[in-house]
Amino acid sequence: MNQSVKDYIVSINSAIEKENFGDKPQELYEPIRYIMSLGGKRMRPLLSLLSYQLYKDNIKEVIPASIAVEIFHNFTLMHDDIMDNAPLRRGQQTVHEKWNDPVAILSGDVMLVKAYQQIIKYCPKEKLTEILEKFNQCAIEVCEGQQIDMNFEEQEEVHEADYIEMIRLKTAVLLGFSLEYGGILAMDNEADQALLYQMGVNAGIGFQLMDDLLDVYADQDKFGKQVGGDIIANKKTYLLIKAKKLASGENGTELKKWLMAKDFDKEEKVNAVKDIYDKLSIKELTEAKMNEYFEKAFKNLEDLDAPSEKKIIIKDFFNYLINREQ
Amino acid sequence: MNQSVKDYIVSINSAIEKENFGDKPQELYEPIRYIMSLGGKRMRPLLSLLSYQLYKDNIKEVIPASIAVEIFHNFTLMHDDIMDNAPLRRGQQTVHEKWNDPVAILSGDVMLVKAYQQIIKYCPKEKLTEILEKFNQCAIEVCEGQQIDMNFEEQEEVHEADYIEMIRLKTAVLLGFSLEYGGILAMDNEADQALLYQMGVNAGIGFQLMDDLLDVYADQDKFGKQVGGDIIANKKTYLLIKAKKLASGENGTELKKWLMAKDFDKEEKVNAVKDIYDKLSIKELTEAKMNEYFEKAFKNLEDLDAPSEKKIIIKDFFNYLINREQ
Numbered sequence: 001m002n003q004s005v006k007d008y009i010v011s012i013n014s015a016i017e018k019e020n021f022g023d024k025p026q027e028l029y030e031p032i033r034y035i036m037s038l039g040g041k042r043m044r045p046l047l048s049l050l051s052y053q054l055y056k057d058n059i060k061e062v063i064p065a066s067i068a069v070e071i072f073h074n075f076t077l078m079h080d081d082i083m084d085n086a087p088l089r090r091g092q093q094t095v096h097e098k099w100n101d102p103v104a105i106l107s108g109d110v111m112l113v114k115a116y117q118q119i120i121k122y123c124p125k126e127k128l129t130e131i132l133e134k135f136n137q138c139a140i141e142v143c144e145g146q147q148i149d150m151n152f153e154e155q156e157e158v159h160e161a162d163y164i165e166m167i168r169l170k171t172a173v174l175l176g177f178s179l180e181y182g183g184i185l186a187m188d189n190e191a192d193q194a195l196l197y198q199m200g201v202n203a204g205i206g207f208q209l210m211d212d213l214l215d216v217y218a219d220q221d222k223f224g225k226q227v228g229g230d231i232i233a234n235k236k237t238y239l240l241i242k243a244k245k246l247a248s249g250e251n252g253t254e255l256k257k258w259l260m261a262k263d264f265d266k267e268e269k270v271n272a273v274k275d276i277y278d279k280l281s282i283k284e285l286t287e288a289k290m291n292e293y294f295e296k297a298f299k300n301l302e303d304l305d306a307p308s309e310k311k312i313i314i315k316d317f318f319n320y321l322i323n324r325e326q
Numbered sequence: 327m328n329q330s331v332k333d334y335i336v337s338i339n340s341a342i343e344k345e346n347f348g349d350k351p352q353e354l355y356e357p358i359r360y361i362m363s364l365g366g367k368r369m370r371p372l373l374s375l376l377s378y379q380l381y382k383d384n385i386k387e388v389i390p391a392s393i394a395v396e397i398f399h400n401f402t403l404m405h406d407d408i409m410d411n412a413p414l415r416r417g418q419q420t421v422h423e424k425w426n427d428p429v430a431i432l433s434g435d436v437m438l439v440k441a442y443q444q445i446i447k448y449c450p451k452e453k454l455t456e457i458l459e460k461f462n463q464c465a466i467e468v469c470e471g472q473q474i475d476m477n478f479e480e481q482e483e484v485h486e487a488d489y490i491e492m493i494r495l496k497t498a499v500l501l502g503f504s505l506e507y508g509g510i511l512a513m514d515n516e517a518d519q520a521l522l523y524q525m526g527v528n529a530g531i532g533f534q535l536m537d538d539l540l541d542v543y544a545d546q547d548k549f550g551k552q553v554g555g556d557i558i559a560n561k562k563t564y565l566l567i568k569a570k571k572l573a574s575g576e577n578g579t580e581l582k583k584w585l586m587a588k589d590f591d592k593e594e595k596v597n598a599v600k601d602i603y604d605k606l607s608i609k610e611l612t613e614a615k616m617n618e619y620f621e622k623a624f625k626n627l628e629d630l631d632a633p634s635e636k637k638i639i640i641k642d643f644f645n646y647l648i649n650r651e652q
Contacts, residue, residue, distance in 0.1 A: 028469060083431060083432065105405055105431060106405070109435075114466075128455060136439055136442055151351055
């Protein structure tokens with residue numbers, strides 16, 4: 001990873017550490033400090049800084065404003081973990097597990113308000129309405145994406161286009177907003193602001209498809225989670241949706257058998273489904289789809305009215321993410 | 327109730343009915359329309375209109391902005407009902423009962439964003455920062471109040487002052503904000519804006535104490551819920567806190583017995599605890615405390631730099647609430 005990017009992340013982490021969020025009642029603020037301290041890539045505020053540096057040099061000035069998107073992201077994690085019954089987040093207990101559901105609901109609510117507070121405190125007044133309108137839109141779409149994702153779990157069949165739309169809402173629009181946000185803070189070129197948003201959405205869809213791929217094809221020694229977890233859980237990822245669509249004859253029967261199986265050896269199921277994926281070229285098809293979105297994102301980057309040498313850091317960062325193994 | 331107040335409520339309800347909130351996914355928006363249609367007194371937007379009319383006549387113009395506080399209030403109800411495991415709200419199934427917890431969490435989240443959207447869409451730009459700062463503060467305090475209320479349920483002893491502080495946060499500050507909000511929209515007199523807030527907080531504490539009283543002393547034929555519900559559930563209301571503090575000797579032993587009782591006849595418990603309350607003059611003490619806050623609110627109203635004839639409608643409305651029997 002580029003040294004500037006590393007420096008940005010250090011600055012973001014240090015700004016988050018300095019934030020106290022609140023004192024009493026501690027049941028409300030302890031969970032906020034806890035989830036914010038679990039780390040992660042800090043990708044969303046980082047994207048805001050990366051788009052800002054395309055146009056302006058005084059990065060330090062926008063670090064406090066950039067934290068808003070990280071607070072918002074962690075609010076969604078806290079609430080999603082309740083809804084998904086997730087026991088762990090970044091290898092640590094989730095908030096609703098460590099405390100309880102009411103604490104996780106209420107601390108999450110406070111975090112959403114804190115995200116607004118951070119925007120209102122640190123954004124210039126003349127840009128506040130525009131930023132808040134876009135942030136609201138994004139926040140609502142993220143909730144819509146989460147609901148659609150939950151609906152998919154109950155649905156027999158999910159279409160490829162609906163899946164892409166779900167990950168656009170659930171994951172990609174926040175990356176789009178984060179980039180656009182840095183752009184709005186830096187300059188007034190609306191065409192570039194729209195391109196930054198599109199770049200984030202395209203990259204976001206690409207990264208989510210990559211997550212789906214890694215879950216099946218990552219090197220277990222380098223991957224943080226269990227490889228094949230999505231297969232074991234019948235998770236409706238791009239790979240499974242594509243395979244269900246393409247599988248016919250013996251492949252179809254075999255896939256259906258594994259999807260219905262109640263009692264199975266996990267490794268056996270993972271290997272069997274991977275075999276079907278291989279026969280149907282699911283890896284290549286997913287990579288093609290993913291690259292389609294990455295290429296759009298790189299094209300968006302190229303089209304920006306910003307100095308080429310400033311674009312390199314973003315290009316490098318995207319490539320770093322594309323080459324990640326976990 | 328005064329005819330103007332009735333007209334205001336009709337206008338508020340009609341504005342809420344016209345609001346669609348959103349379409350897809352319907353699991354997200356159906357619950358929002360559902361909870362918003364359950365009715366209630368619409369007290370919060372009404373308070374915004376009542377403070378606005380003190381200074382300006384074009385009430386219709388602020389109705390859309392006033393809806394924000396009703397959306398926010400219903401967001402808190404939706405999430406509180408999950409936390410409190412409440413089966414019913416205004417005699418109808420709660421959202422988490424009718425749908426499920428994830429839907430109630432996520433629809434509530436969207437409502438919080440929608441409250442911001444409503445403010446941002448309908449408030450004048452030059453007042454937006456001020457309004458949002460105060461709204462954020464209020465929203466956070468409401469969450470703090472809910473958490474402190476939940477904490478009280480686990481605590482052996484709750485002090486009177488801590489209880490008053492809890493209801494100030496959980497209930498009263500939103501009434502304060504609602505009044506102040508109408509004032510900010512109408513004029514720039516900061517002293518009056520602060521007085522409006524104080525008036526709402528004082529009245530809010532008074533009304534909550536009145537709720538506590540009505541739960542024990544209301545006429546069952548006129549009261550919507552079961553009279554004595556708080557006593558049956560050992561709810562730490564002002565009355566119980568005061569009684570626990572004052573009860574000694576036989577009263578103390580008797581009260582403790584009923585608080586510990588696992589298996590009891592509900593009516594017998596309600597009557598027995600009421601007897602203890604009577605011996606300790608709990609009704610009179612609570613009324614005195616309540617009137618202390620109402621008097622402060624009326625004094626705040628008097629001190630406002632607004633026409634006396636415009637104040638009458640607020641005075642009448644408060645008196646209407648003070649004389650309510652349910």
